[in-house]
Amino acid sequence: MRRFYMFLLLLVVLLSVTVPVAAQDQPAITVWTKFNSENPQNSQDEWMRAAIDGYLEATGNQVTNVFQAFDVINSALNLAVQAGGDVPDLSYVDAQFLGFYDYNGTLTDLTDWITQQSWYDDLAPGALAACTTPDGRVICVPTATPSTLVYYWTERYPDGFPTSAEALLEDCSRLTDQGLYALTFKGTESFGLEVAYHSLIRSSGAAISDEEGRAAWANEAMVGVIEYVRQLFADGCVPEIALASGFDFENSFKDSTAGAILAGTWTYVFSNPVTAPDGTLYDLGSDSILTAAEEGQIAFAPPLAFEGGSPAANVYATAWAVPVGSPNPDAALAFINYTMQSTLNGAFGAAYGSLPSLISARDAEIFQTDYWVTVAEIMDAYGTPMPFLVEYDRGISALADVFARCLADPSLDIMTTLQEAQDNYNAAIQ
Amino acid sequence: MRTEVIAPAARTQLRSGFHFRRLVPLWLLLPSLLILLFVQFYPTAYTIYISLNRLRAGQMIWVGTANFERLFRDANFYESLQKSFTFVAATVIATVVLGLLVAVLLNQRSRFNPFYMVMLFVPWVISDVVAGTVWRWLFQQDYGLIQNLISPLTGGTSLYARPQGAMLIVILATIWRSLPFTSLLFLGALQHVSQEVLESAALDGASRFTSFFRVTLPIIRPTVMVAIILATIGGLNSVGVILTLTGNIPATETASVYLYEQGWRFGDFGLGAAISIIMFLINLILTLVYLRFQREE
Structure with missing residues (x-):
């Protein structure tokens, strides 16, 4: 399994070199996540570091990750937007906070943008639903569906x-x-x-x-x-x-x-x-x-x-979101686009401990093991x-x-x- | 007798010079006053303003006293106040008594005193988060140093798992953190107690015990009052050690932790500001009571 992680991470780096995604000059962006890419402690942290390095290799664009504790990242993001503080360009969010974000108007409406992306039709319906408000607006981009x-x-x-x-x-x-x-x-x-x-x-x-x-x-x-x-x-x-x-x-x-x-x-x-x-x-x-x-x-x-x-x-969803007041929303969307390549999305799911949000990414070998097959069966039967x-x-x-x-x-x-x-x-x- | 006649123009000049001299102190104080207004009064006034509003989608909505009404109906707030008072009472009493004891010991002449001082100061210079983490490890269920010693008494379960146990650990950690400062305050006061006074007491037949309680303690009483005020305010406002040690569990949710939860975690600035005003008033009243008590003494 560890070798497979290494293989996935290597793939991320290779992809970065061979597939220049959105290789255009974007300003450096700041991302808030609950992943400690500066001092990786687990596979999630390592994925984040590899993604940042890969993005830099592929596009020349800089991403700075600011580590936030898992139990405060959502409230800290809302706080930054509400108080007019230093808002990141992009942030990790937990989709179960959708109502909270919608109520406070914290996140940018991504409906028009997301429907134009090549991977939109590949999103698992449950994952997309987790980021969709009751009135049909998509305010985050699901990356994985833990359960x-x-x-x-x-x-x-x-x-x-x-x-x-x-x-x-x-x-x-x-x-x-x-x-x-x-x-x-x-x-x-x-x-x-x-x-x-x-x-x-x-x-x-x-x-x-x-x-x-x-x-x-x-x-x-x-x-x-x-x-x-x-x-x-x-x-x-x-x-x-x-x-x-x-x-x-x-x-x-x-x-x-x-x-x-x-x-x-x-x-x-x-x-x-x-x-x-x-x-x-x-x-x-x-x-x-x-x-x-x-x-x-x-x-x-x-x-x-x-x-x-x-x-x-x-049924949870981990997701990317662009907060209201993001200084560089276009650069943030470019980074989301990069991480939503099927292979990278699959690598994220494996590193996070979750099925990825893209259906095609679930075809990866790692998700064919007994564990992931059982997880998929449980989610299909009892997902709530x-x-x-x-x-x-x-x-x-x-x-x-x-x-x-x-x-x-x-x-x-x-x-x-x-x-x-x-x-x-x-x-x-x- | 000679009378000097001062011309009206000169009189005006003299008067304006007099006014200027009278205003000089004010001009000199002005920069400090402006800074004070900016860093003290403005935030206080703004907090009062926020407490009368609700922040929703970046907009301030005037709600009058609704935040205070919510707060006074909230049983959790009263419970958190009760926990604050328990926490403060325990930490202040222990810190002052132990601080005095340590100061008395350090006031004895010993060539190891510099070493003791350094050792004493370690808890004071490290951060709340580090202190909290260290204490958390000490009581960790499987490998905690102190937990291993007390495990037979707790049935093998970490003290953290029990509400009173969690509060006890928080109190112990806070005493450990605040002891150096209190000890140093007392040591400074003890070193200013005149030797002649102590010698006179000894000549009059006072034992060391009597001399301490009848002579030394009354002399350093103002310092004791200052230490009590500072420990009380510090205890009421303590957040870092508590959050690091026990997180958000109800057992150790003091009023200051409750304020952090409501204001920062849930983003309810209005309610958070209302709590901070209540806390401010409690701090103020306690300080005034101490000062009044000290003046009467």
Whole structure:
């Protein structure tokens, strides 16, 4: 797998030399991303560096990448535009913030431009939809479509990962008797709500928002979800560290003391090395989990869901967007065009840990492995858009806070806490 | 007797010279006043203006006191204030008591004092983010140095996972950060306590303990008050260490972190400004209370 990454990166550089895309003089541009191209730590960072170098080689145009933390990049971009601060020419955005950006008028309308591009018809419909506002404007360019699923150690779940949340409790009892955890996940902050709780919420029939983007989470089904998660912690199915901030919760999956992890398609990029229940160490960087999977130690399942409900595999989209006030919008679009070549788009998907947004890019060899075939099957069967909230980050964070408070204090009345958070959010968006 | 008659023109000249001399201090102060107006009063006035508006799509929309009304209806804000007071009370008491103790120890003559001073100053010179990261590692569940020692007491789980534990770590890290400055303030004050006074107390039969509490402490009381004011203001406004250590979890969401969340993360400038005005008033009231208390003493 690593060799394949190297091959892809090499291809990027070769492409740059042989295919002069939009080789015209453009001013130097500044790009905000959550990828650290100056000090690469993982395949995502390396992709960004290769893309910048490749673009310079191919066109002579300079791109400066400014690294932003993954959990603040969307709000920082909106803040820069609203406050009239230093706005980048181009930015990475998460498409689940579409409503937020649209509400604030942060991003430039790209509808006319995108429909004229050669790769427009090659965009996966789901990816394009993630960047399209309810009134049909395209305000970002999707680059990949990450999703959510479950990774599990096959030795911990010899009969496969349970097909329902209720059945998981039985496995939990079996595993806790052996001094193990049934699963681990991030139980706090917006990340926790998206990756761990969203599928439970959807499958329970609970609503998160109404059609106008207002919070509508104070309902009995949501109370049931929180009670279920409370039970998971009370029964010791999940390590307590899941309630802390940060990503320490992953460690119990990495050393296989937790049988499963509620994960994103990108989790393998970061969660390594891993040690299988039989003691085999997989210390291969981003390839660790995929190699363990190839050897049958790890398998994958749809997100956790209640009986009678359908699992919800989140449909996200990573994207490029040109903020309002971008000093060099044409140069920004030229760089987007460069990265939307099928090979580069495929390389991005592989590096990010996601299916690429271009259908042709999904034909690459890397996306034919069991992992990606399973991911594609899960997304096809259970793909569910993220809830539409006018202020996405505020709304998701507020609901995540309710979970965190109710889990930390089991005596807290769930419905009252939900209602307060809902009223507070709805007052904020009026 | 001789009477000098001053011509009207000369009188006017004299008067204008007198006025000029009276205005000289004002002219000299003017540059400083203008700078102060620009860097202090303008941002304050602008914050008040923002707190009465909402920013939407780059446009300021006048909403009057709506941001304050929202804030006063928000249970999370009251909870964050409560956490701020817990945090400030714990850090101020510990910082002042430990700072005094360290200063007393450093005030003893020792050839290792320069070394101790350097060691003491390390936490003060490093950034909030570095300090937060170091403390985060100390309590990391699997390889944290302190966590390994306390694991039997916490059932193997990191203190971070529990709300009180997370708050405790934040308080400890903040005390560690602010101790050097407080100690140095106290050390400076202790070094100005007259030896004659201490010797007189000793001649009168006062023990070292009595001498410290009855003689030294009253003398350095103004410095203690300054240290309390500074530690209180610093604690109320602390954001960096908390965010680095525990992120955005509700357990450590003090009012200043809540302000950061609303204003910067969610881009709700109006509400953020309203919170900052409330925080400003709290800081002001506490400072006035301390000063009043000091004056009465």
